[in-house]
Amino acid sequence: MVGEYDVLIKGGKLYMQGYGTSKTGNGFGDIKVNVTASTFKVENWAGDDKIWPHDTMYGAYKMGDGQQQLFDFLEMAISDKPITTLEDGLDNTYLIGFNC
Helix, strand or coil: CCCEEEEEEECCEEEEEEECCCEEEEEEEEEEEECCCCEEEEEEEEECCCCCCCCCEEEEEEEEECHHHCCEEEEEEEECCCCCCHHHHCCCEEEEEEEC
16 A cells, blocks of 8 residues: 555544555545554455455554644554554555644
């Protein structure tokens, strides 16, 4: 997964859309978040294999305050196997983003 990815979590779903020089695909699935452990699991994934080629996605995340608290900063790692830390996702997919 190389490029820009838009991720939206809303209504119990995770939606993801990818871009390279143009739109590369999209997908979505049912998300369950463990806020205490900062982990999540996405099941019933449907979408383009360029976005995620597996039926299930596991992840870990870390939220933080951005510069001058103008935005939320997100680090997110995803894997096809259960992970519990961001470092566990370094061999898979690691995303960094923000929300204004």
